[in-house]
Amino acid sequence: MKIDIIIAYVQRYEFGHEYDFVPPVTGIHLAAITPAAHTVNVYHQQVDKINTDTDADLIAISFFSGFAMAAYTLAVEFRKKGKTVVAGGPHVTYCQTEALEYFDAIVTGEAENVWPQLINDAAAGQLKRLYAGSPCDMQDLPTPRYDLLPNKFFIRKVIQATRGCPFSCSFCTVPSLNPGFRLRPVKDVLRDAGYDQFDYWWQRKIVWFWDDNLTIRRPYIRELLQEMIPLKKWWLTQASMDIAKDPELLDLMKASGCIGVFLGIESFGTDSLADANKRQNKIAHYSAAVKAIRQRGIAVMAGFIAGFDHDDEQSIVRMADQLMEIGIDVPFLSIMTPFRGTPIYHTLKKEDRILEDRNWNFYNGYNVAFTPKKIDAEQLLRAHRTLWKKSFSPWYAGRRILRGIFTLRWGALLLSVFMNSFYSCKRMRKNYPIDMTKRKNGVNAVAPVLRQEKESCGLAVPA
Ligand code: B12
Ligand code: SF4
Incomplete structure (x- = not known):
């Protein structure tokens, strides 16, 4: 299979950057733990324009809460084009019901123990809706796929x-x-x-x-x-x-x-x-x-x-x-x-x-x-x-x-x-942080078909 891993991102200032300081480890780590039989690409919306006309078989999106609208918008676009789209990360972990409206499958928590299984299931056309990850023991992890990072990170x-x-x-x-x-x-x-x-x-x-x-x-x-x-x-x-x-x-x-x-x-x-x-x-x-x-x-x-x-x-x-x-x-x-x-x-x-x-x-x-x-x-x-x-x-x-x-x-x-x-x-340059109340996609606005879950979602909080 061909897999595109996308790290969704929204800049906080009036204008985005084409270059940025530093990427998260998430995408290149997931790429590194992907079974070798599959081809992986990693895209960072932080610096990359995301092309939804890809020939990948599986799209995997990572995001945290502030980028959920952007991630859902991408998911809707990809699914319109017939792609299978899965997701993981902090937001998905806590807002599972909401995320399941946009993705074919989600991974909650840490992915190391379930990611290879998800890929096998996707390749066999037997994707489950939810893969519950568990804390990884951090032993024998491979080097992140630094070779897949765009040169736009300092x-x-x-x-x-x-x-x-x-x-x-x-x-x-x-x-x-x-x-x-x-x-x-x-x-x-x-x-x-x-x-x-x-x-x-x-x-x-x-x-x-x-x-x-x-x-x-x-x-x-x-x-x-x-x-x-x-x-x-x-x-x-x-x-x-x-x-x-x-x-x-x-x-x-x-x-x-x-x-x-x-x-x-x-x-x-x-x-x-x-x-x-x-x-x-x-x-x-x-x-x-x-x-x-x-x-x-x-x-x-x-x-x-x-x-x-x-x-x-x-x-x-x-x-x-x-x-x-x-x-x-x-x-x-x-x-x-x-x-x-x-x-x-x-x-x-x-x-x-x-x-x-x-x-x-x-x-x-x-x-x-x-x-x-x-x-x-x-x-x-x-x-x-x-x-x-x-x-x-x-x-x-x-x-x-x-x-x-x-x-x-x-x-x-x-x-x-x-x-x-x-x-x-x-x-x-008066390139200030965006005040979302002044934005069309701010108060009361919805991403395509977004219905934000109103209730507390996901995991219980430790005492
Ligand atoms: C690097 C980082 C950043 C970087 C880069 C972010 C980016 N480009 O995405 C910078 C510095 C820019 C950043 C900024 C912010 N960040 Co930050 N950041 C991190 C940090 C420290 C490390 C991320 C990382 O590389 N982790 C290592 C990888 C291996 O772990 P992981 O990302 O959790 O991924 C694992 C699982 O979650 C899962 N997974 C994740 N995605 C996916 C996708 C798929 C498909 C699958 C299968 C699995 C999967 O599998 C991975 C392996 O187990 C995390 C904390 C953390 N420990 O993760 C916070 C964190 C992600 N950030 C957080 C926050 C809040 C912010 C800010 C809002 C902080 C602020 N107040 O300003 C800003 C937002 C910036 C913006 N523009 O809006 C929160 C997110 C909380 C949430 N619920 O959304 C975290 C969790 C920190 C925290 N203390 O709570 N951040
Ligand atoms: S629990 Fe407190 S000290 Fe620990 S990572 Fe979160 S903010 Fe930092």
Whole structure:
């Protein structure tokens, strides 16, 4: 069979990009675990135009909630042309009934244990409607099919070394989507990190670990990083703030080539952190933690969320200065989003605060899909946009870059220059994040034949 794997994507700004920073591992990993008898292509809507006139026998679409409308639109087009279309990913896992309206079959949860079976069934014309995946043991996974990535991604060597996260933040789907914490054998990770068949030096040099919490199991990360030192790579990952209290680990991160760490800082409000169940974050330690990481020349990227129950417009806009004060190199500024499968969704649903007339396009992290507590939805959006514009003004972005010149190692500085300039250019060109309420495909609008499921869908949320 010929299989097209498509990673659906919708840009959040007025204009899309033809090039982008980095792909997910999803598509090239599914391609790698596809039985060798079949031919696979991988397309990323993030940078590729999706051609529905394909000669593939099976179309497999991956998407998360914010891209559901785009994925359903593609599915409708493909099915009009007589194609068999299957899907998987976080959204499908939680909204099974809805997804089954658009796809011939769906895979819930992790796919490793069921994907080959689905392909065999499709080849035999005996596709079932639902394949329930189970947590993968992460042993003997092949190298992702990097050869199938379009050259339009700046960074291409994406790897998952671990899966899952031991924490349970209220807004996050990872604990229910990827239960438990599992590790790949270090030798397999090193093999992938050493993959070198890329055109450009930086694609060979940079390794982006798409782990949710790579550093949490200390003996594992120490072993991995020791072994990475001779590879002389630059690498990035997401981690918990507790790394800052482990100077030995930070030194090892530096020695093994770490250039950037993403921390989920989320808020400067004690009550908000408690609501988020982010017990690992302590506001009083933010500055010292960021300093300890930056002292090793490593850039600190950090996520912040606007829209906690204790937030008002002032507290949201104030974050632009607070994140500067604690020394963040690259901020990621989101709006609270009630993803299905998260505790926050269930709380907001119980309190009748989900804005049911707002479709999945509002679930891109830059729009409002619920009624905030102290302010209204419009004020939350306005405060977020003010925060975003202030944080990426040339003055703020420029200061972050300048600060890096004196502290960061040069790979980390490049990262800061690149990312801050990217967002700042968007802001200067008035290429702002799209306000979905102003869009035809926003409030009350439907994708072709889309009926958004109103009830809580899919898996139960762990207590
Ligand atoms: C890489 C990544 C990104 C990248 C690239 C995304 C892209 N191009 O699709 C970037 C940085 C751009 C990104 C952005 C965002 N992301 Co993101 N991202 C990830 C991340 C960290 C890794 C994805 C990955 O490669 N995983 C490794 C692969 C192997 O696992 P997987 O994708 O889960 O796939 C497995 C199964 O799900 C299944 N599967 C998946 N698809 C399919 C398809 C088929 C056909 C089959 C059979 C099986 C299958 O099989 C795979 C193997 O088991 C995940 C977290 C995670 N751990 O997955 C979050 C995640 C996908 N992101 C998430 C979110 C919320 C966002 C943002 C909205 C964040 C924000 N607030 O700004 C933005 C949206 C951007 C936008 N434009 O709207 C959520 C999605 C939740 C949801 N229900 O939708 C996740 C799960 C993180 C979380 N904490 O909850 N993201
Ligand atoms: S620490 Fe990060 S990955 Fe883990 S549950 Fe919290 S937000 Fe999700």
